[in-house]
Amino acid sequence: MAVILDGRAVATKIKDDLRSRISKVKPLLAVCLVGSDPASEIYVNHKRKACEELGIDHQFQHFTADCTTEQIIDWLQLNSLDEPHGILVQLPLPAHLDKDLIIQSIDPRKDVDCFHPENQGLLMLGQPRFLPCTPAGILEMLHYYSIALEGQHVVIVNSSIIVGKPLAMMLVNARATVTVCHEYTRDLQSICLTADIIVTAVGKEHYRLTADMVKKGQVIIDVGIFREGRKIRGDAVFEEVAQKVGFISPCPNGVGPLTVGCLLKNTVQACESLSK
Numbered sequence: 001m002a003v004i005l006d007g008r009a010v011a012t013k014i015k016d017d018l019r020s021r022i023s024k025v026k027p028l029l030a031v032c033l034v035g036s037d038p039a040s041e042i043y044v045n046h047k048r049k050a051c052e053e054l055g056i057d058h059q060f061q062h063f064t065a066d067c068t069t070e071q072i073i074d075w076l077q078l079n080s081l082d083e084p085h086g087i088l089v090q091l092p093l094p095a096h097l098d099k100d101l102i103i104q105s106i107d108p109r110k111d112v113d114c115f116h117p118e119n120q121g122l123l124m125l126g127q128p129r130f131l132p133c134t135p136a137g138i139l140e141m142l143h144y145y146s147i148a149l150e151g152q153h154v155v156i157v158n159s160s161i162i163v164g165k166p167l168a169m170m171l172v173n174a175r176a177t178v179t180v181c182h183e184y185t186r187d188l189q190s191i192c193l194t195a196d197i198i199v200t201a202v203g204k205e206h207y208r209l210t211a212d213m214v215k216k217g218q219v220i221i222d223v224g225i226f227r228e229g230r231k232i233r234g235d236a237v238f239e240e241v242a243q244k245v246g247f248i249s250p251c252p253n254g255v256g257p258l259t260v261g262c263l264l265k266n267t268v269q270a271c272e273s274l275s276k
């Protein structure tokens with residue numbers, strides 16, 4: 001049976017490390033949610049609760065699903081105020097909105113998600129201003145459990161700007177060998193079997209990471225999340241995969257709490273930098 005990677009324990013450590021920094025500054029995080037995507041509502045609530053737990057002020061803006069790109073860009077006039085120090089727009093956005101324009105309109109110094117092209121570019125150069133929250137959470141998890149990256153082959157099943165692409169850059173910077181897979185990848189099973197570490201982040205019912213795709217000793221980081229009836233499930237068929245591999249993060253209580261922990265870390269960092 002695999003070692004279960006406990007995201008809550010790692011997140012507690014991240015939050016404990018932040019407490020003394022928060023006693024010296026007064027960060028404010030602004031969060032924008034558009035529409036009523038159930039997963040986004042859950043994520044935003046987790047962010048709000050974590051802010052409250054650490055005493056980070058937050059302000060919340062909810063737009064209806066039929067709002068316009070201009071309304072969100074107007075809201076982003078917050079950029080030029082002293083506060084908030086961190087600004088994020090929860091994704092995905094309804095299709096009629098210009099997501100790229102909205103992300104590019106966030107002040108990069110307040111872009112605590114690290115989605116702005118300037119921040120993604122700095123990350124690619126190995127000179128990050130912020131680390132994107134989910135990839136940073138994954139690296140925190142591996143570090144906490146002393147899982148080395150140098151020379152390891154990491155297979156990532158996701159190619160989004162939220163997870164796969166920035167994670168690949170961070171892993172290359174950490175001297176891992178990286179394969180990025182997506183829906184057009186042929187023979188995913190063979191590729192997964194060559195991995196030392198698999199990061200899977202699909203979250204769709206048609207895809208599962210099954211026991212025949214993994215082998216003894218591997219590390220499985222499961223970022224996928226979807227509802228099956230009343231239960232929340234990750235990408236891995238946990239019971240069978242955990243029997244085979246060396247380490248596995250569960251869902252829930254795996255990477256999720258770390259994403260939020262790293263968001264708080266970026267918010268504190270933004271506040272410290274802007275207060276200098």
Ligand code: GUN
Nearest residue numbers: 088089090091092113133
């Ligand atoms: N949607 C899924 N993950 C994230 C995230 O980390 N930040 C934002 N803004 N939207 C998301």
